[in-house]
Amino acid sequence: xxxxxxxxxxxxxxxxxxxxxxxxxxxxxxxxxxxxxxxxxxxxxxxxxxxxxxxxxxxxxxxxxxxxxxxxxxxxxxxxxxxxxxxxxxxxxxxxxxxxxxxxxxxxxxxxxxxxxxxxxxxxxxxxxxxxxxxxxxxxxxxxxxxxxxxxxxxxxxxxxxxxxxxxxxxxxxxxxxxxxxxxxxxxxxxxxxxxxxxxxxxxxxxxxxxxxxxxxxxxxxxxxxxxxxxxxxxxxxxxxxxxxxxxxxxxxxxxxxxxxxxxxxxxxxxxxxxxxxxxxxxxxxxxxxxxxxxxxxxxxxxxxxxxxxxxxxxxxxxxxxxxxxxxxxxxxxxxxx
Amino acid sequence: xxxxxxxxxxxxxxxxxxxxxxxxxxxxxxxxxxxxxxxxxxxxxxxxxxxxxxxxxxxxxxxxxxxxxxxxxxxxxxxxxxxxxxxxxxxxxxxxxxxxxxxxxxxxxxxxxxxxxxxxxxxxxxxxxxxxxxxxxxxxxxxxxxxxxxxxxxxxxxxxxxxxxxxxxxxxxxxxxxxxxxxxxxxxxxxxxxxxxxxxxxxxxxxxxxxxxxxxxxxxxxxxxxxxxxxxxxxxxxxxxxxxxxxxxxxxxxxxxxxxxxxxxxxxxxxxxx
Numbered sequence: 253x254x255x256x257x258x259x260x261x262x263x264x265x266x267x268x269x270x271x272x273x274x275x276x277x278x279x280x281x282x283x284x285x286x287x288x289x290x291x292x293x294x295x296x297x298x299x300x301x302x303x304x305x306x307x308x309x310x311x312x313x314x315x316x317x318x319x320x321x322x323x324x325x326x327x328x329x330x331x332x333x334x335x336x337x338x339x340x341x342x343x344x345x346x347x348x349x350x351x352x353x354x355x356x357x358x359x360x361x362x363x364x365x366x367x368x369x370x371x372x373x374x375x376x377x378x379x380x381x382x383x384x385x386x387x388x389x390x391x392x393x394x395x396x397x398x399x400x401x402x403x404x405x406x407x408x409x410x411x412x413x414x415x416x417x418x419x420x421x422x423x424x425x426x427x428x429x430x431x432x433x434x435x436x437x438x439x440x441x442x443x444x445x446x447x448x449x450x451x452x453x454x455x456x457x458x459x460x461x462x463x464x465x466x467x468x469x470x471x472x473x474x475x476x477x478x479x480x481x482x483x484x485x486x487x488x489x490x491x492x493x494x495x496x497x498x499x500x501x502x503x504x505x506x507x508x509x510x511x512x513x514x515x516x517x518x519x520x521x522x523x524x525x526x527x528x529x530x531x532x533x534x535x536x537x538x539x540x541x542x543x544x545x546x547x548x549x550x551x552x553x554x555x556x557x558x559x560x561x562x563x564x565x566x567x568x569x570x571x572x573x574x575x576x577x578x579x580x581x582x583x584x585x586x587x588x589x590x
Numbered sequence: 591x592x593x594x595x596x597x598x599x600x601x602x603x604x605x606x607x608x609x610x611x612x613x614x615x616x617x618x619x620x621x622x623x624x625x626x627x628x629x630x631x632x633x634x635x636x637x638x639x640x641x642x643x644x645x646x647x648x649x650x651x652x653x654x655x656x657x658x659x660x661x662x663x664x665x666x667x668x669x670x671x672x673x674x675x676x677x678x679x680x681x682x683x684x685x686x687x688x689x690x691x692x693x694x695x696x697x698x699x700x701x702x703x704x705x706x707x708x709x710x711x712x713x714x715x716x717x718x719x720x721x722x723x724x725x726x727x728x729x730x731x732x733x734x735x736x737x738x739x740x741x742x743x744x745x746x747x748x749x750x751x752x753x754x755x756x757x758x759x760x761x762x763x764x765x766x767x768x769x770x771x772x773x774x775x776x777x778x779x780x781x782x783x784x785x786x787x788x789x790x791x792x793x794x795x796x797x798x799x800x801x802x803x804x805x806x807x808x809x810x811x812x813x814x815x816x817x818x819x820x821x822x823x824x825x826x827x828x829x830x831x832x833x834x835x836x837x838x839x840x841x842x843x844x845x846x847x848x849x850x851x852x853x854x855x856x857x858x859x860x861x862x863x864x
Contacts, residue, residue: 344689344690346690471704471707472704474701474704475701475704477689477691477693477698477701478684478687478688478689478701479684479687479688479689480653481648481651481653481682481684482682482684482687482701484651484652484653484673485651485652485653485677485680485681485682485684486677486701486702486704486705486757487672487673487674487675487676487677487678487704487705488673488704489673490653527691527692531692531693531694531697532691532692532693532697533697
């Protein structure tokens with residue numbers, strides 16, 4: 253049998269991802285429907301920051317359309333990366349992810365319901381409540397089926413997802429008329445196209461309140477490697493930790509879904525890629541998955557709004573096109589599913 | 591154990607359990623169990639399947655909530671401690687532990703440092719020394735960078751014992767550690783437990799093989815239906831008459847012709863001729 257596979261140093265990967273993030277943020281700011289040169293974009297960025305004034309139209313495109321959209325994509329990607337890692341750890345399920353376990357669908361239903369009821373200011377709260385109820389339902393169902401094995405958890409997630417999606421379809425069918433169809437649809441598929449500064453604020457808030465505490469759980473998550481009994485023997489309060497972490501993951505997912513809709517597979521694909529490179533230790537895995545998620549989603553969104561110009565795809569379509577085959581590959585690799 | 595390696599933790603001086611009761615979903619799995627395990631010795635926990643051995647061990651380590659009772663290690667009441675403090679006194683080697691993660695042997699052993707580590711800093715020098723000492727002490731140094739999933743059963747079990755020793759406990763609990771091991775690995779593991787006990791550790795292990803219990807443990811606790819039926823010096827407890835009653839088999843004393851150690855031989859209970 254071979255030795256453990258060669259790994260990349262976490263510091264090195266962190267530095268590479270940091271550079272990559274700065275690069276994709278910068279590049280993404282310069283591409284789009286309005287063709288602006290790198291010089292024009294930077295002039296506009298500096299203009300708002302007190303430099304020489306520039307064409308207000310250019311400044312508006314850069315500052316009020318592209319910048320908040322890109323920042324939202326980065327925050328949503330980072331948050332979903334973190335949520336995926338912690339869910340995989342405390343359910344000991346390599347296939348756990350906010351999307352596959354139904355949290356995103358639950359959050360979507362909560363959000364669509366208050367949106368259509370004209371209570372848009374409740375959006376983040378309703379999305380959080382939806383995510384939390386879905387998490388409890390999926391994990392409760394899997395536990396009642398006999399334990400949190402990967403197959404049971406994913407099947408329970410499918411059931412919860414399907415139910416939340418049916419509820420969403422029902423309210424959409426009943427209440428949505430004409431133009432708002434398109435808006436709700438792009439939202440259900442997952443998109444950051446409509447993100448402005450208030451969305452950046454909500455995503456930042458969700459990341460600070462729920463994402464940052466989760467980033468600090470690394471060694472506690474490591475203790476779950478060999479299961480609940482082993483974690484308890486290492487001094488972890490297993491039920492309390494599990495529900496606390498899942499609660500924060502639901503809060504994070506709810507906050508993110510309320511600005512971007514349900515974007516799938518980011519929490520599944522990026523943590524796996526990072527794990528392959530640096531190994532399963534959570535102290536490195538958590539921040540690196542956040543960085544990788546941010547880079548990935550900014551890139552995916554840049555593709556979404558440029559590849560089929562002048563048409564725009566919701567970014568969730570791109571992440572699913574990439575993520576679903578990776579999910580299938582993970583299924584093939586999981587020998588111990590039952 | 592090598593210099594600078596794991597030490598025997600605080601609370602050295604044997605285990606005293608009084609009136610321990612565990613209920614799960616309305617069923618009493620351990621019923622008012624009281625027994626002792628002497629310091630620096632191997633104590634065998636024996637009894638038929640479903641006697642409550644695993645549940646009892648899991649309750650001792652704090653993985654099951656107790657319905658009542660006291661657990662003292664070296665005079666320290668474990669139930670009054672925080673989980674983290676308890677994990678610095680008691681370590682547990684589970685039956686058939688498994689992970690899907692690509693952990694190396696060294697990373698697996700280093701998990702044992704979690705109750706000692708600050709949550710915010712990476713592993714300190716002491717942890718590194720203890721982990722390397724545990725790897726060396728159990729003959730795992732040459733396997734340290736291997737993926738835990740690629741080890742043989744015996745090597746893997748040794749890695750879990752090394753992880754438990756990295757906790758620097760006073761009390762080491764094991765749940766049927768010889769399960770699924772070939773005969774060489776079984777004997778190697780039992781010899782190792784005896785060696786650890788001689789170095790001052792209190793070892794309590796569930797064992798299916800009564801010959802192993804007779805040969806390697808100084809003290810035996812017999813469990814049936816969640817109750818302690820007998821405890822005492824192993825050769826006093828593991829008499830053919832008692833074993834016949836406990837398991838419903840025929841039993842006789844033997845002596846291992848190679849080692850001269852005490853053992854037991856078994857046969858099914860005689861069925862009346864048809």
